[in-house]
Amino acid sequence: MWEFIRDRWDxxxxxxxxxxxxxxxxxxxxTLVAVALAVVVNRFRFLxxxxxxxxxxxxxxxxxxxxxxxxxxxxxxxxxxxxxxAFYAALxxxxxxxxxxxxxxxDLVESAKGMGxxxxxxxxxxxLPLAWPVIHAGVRxxxxxxxxxxxxxxYVLGPGLGGYxxxxxxxxxxxxxxxxxxxxxVGIVIVALIADLLMLLLGRxxxxxxxxx
Numbered sequence: 394m395w396e397f398i399r400d401r402w403d404x405x406x407x408x409x410x411x412x413x414x415x416x417x418x419x420x421x422x423x424t425l426v427a428v429a430l431a432v433v434v435n436r437f438r439f440l441x442x443x444x445x446x447x448x449x450x451x452x453x454x455x456x457x458x459x460x461x462x463x464x465x466x467x468x469x470x471x472x473x474x475x476x477x478x479a480f481y482a483a484l485x486x487x488x489x490x491x492x493x494x495x496x497x498x499x500d501l502v503e504s505a506k507g508m509g510x511x512x513x514x515x516x517x518x519x520x521l522p523l524a525w526p527v528i529h530a531g532v533r534x535x536x537x538x539x540x541x542x543x544x545x546x547x548y549v550l551g552p553g554l555g556g557y558x559x560x561x562x563x564x565x566x567x568x569x570x571x572x573x574x575x576x577x578x579v580g581i582v583i584v585a586l587i588a589d590l591l592m593l594l595l596g597r598x599x600x601x602x603x604x605x606x
Contacts, residue, residue, distance in 0.1 A: 397572040405554075405576060412553030413584050415546075416482075416539045419475055423482035424532055431490030431528075432516065441491060448488045456481065456545045464549065474543065474551020481542045482535045489531025493524030526600050533592040540585040544577070554580045 398405065434440045459477055467473040497520050505515045547555025557577030564570040 394572055394575065397569060398576060401576075405557075405580065408552070408554050408556070409580055409584050412540070412543055412555070412581065413588060415471075415474060415478060415543050415552050416536060416588065419478035419543075420482045420486075420532060420535050420539055423479045423535065424486050424528075426479075427483045427486035427531075428490050428521075428528065430487055431494055432520075434491050435494040435520075441495070444487060444491050448484045451480070451484045456542055457548070460546065460549055469549045471551055473549045474546035474553075477546050477551075478539050478542050482539045485534045485538065486528065486531040489534075490524065490528045493527030493531075494520055496527065497523045522601065523604065526596075526604060529592075529596050529600060533589065533596070536588050536592055537585055540581055540588065544581055554584070 430444065434444045456477060459480065460473060463473045463476055467476055501519055501523070502515060505519045510518070543551065543553050544555030544558060547553055547559055550556075554577045557573045557580070561570045561572070561574030561577065564573065
């Protein structure tokens with residue numbers, strides 16, 4: 394095993410970075426989309442149960458099934474992998490963002506309006522900072538979930554460590570089959586742990602001490 398890793402260390406490190414890059418880019422885009430949708434839902438409250446239902450249903454769709462549905466549109470490659478990861482990443486963020494915005498104290502919002510703040514100002518300076526701890530929790534969950542989804546997306550030649558797992562499975566019984574599978578699996582776990590630490594640090598930096606849990 395150690396010889397296998399040593400001989401392929403540069404490629405393994407590169408694929409680990411690609412895996413993390415795919416996840417962080419997809420989660421970033423998913424966060425922007427999910428927060429924007431949550432703002433709309435918060436403004437039109439009748440959309441709240443619809444958003445929660447869509448989020449719940451979306452999470453029940455098998456990732457392989459979604460990949461199959463995307464293939465005719467986005468073909469094999471990184472675009473399909475990114476789209477698949479971003480889709481699943483948006484769901485927990487959307488759910489948490491809706492809850493976070495819904496928990497913002499209405500008296501604070503009214504006070505901001507009384508001070509002459511615009512709707513955009515209230516969103517950026519009142520609603521979003523107060524809702525951010527809940528949204529951040531959703532983003533953190535999304536990052537961890539997306540690590541596994543990115544591995545499955547390697548089935549359509551997406552970047553990352555998932556390719557090692559599929560190579561190991563395709564070579565079952567071969568000399569390096571277990572090595573490929575173990576390196577891919579353990580590598581993803583290590584990347585996920587590092588990513589979670591970075592998300593924890595992001596929370597410490599971006600969440601005000603006054604509202605930090």
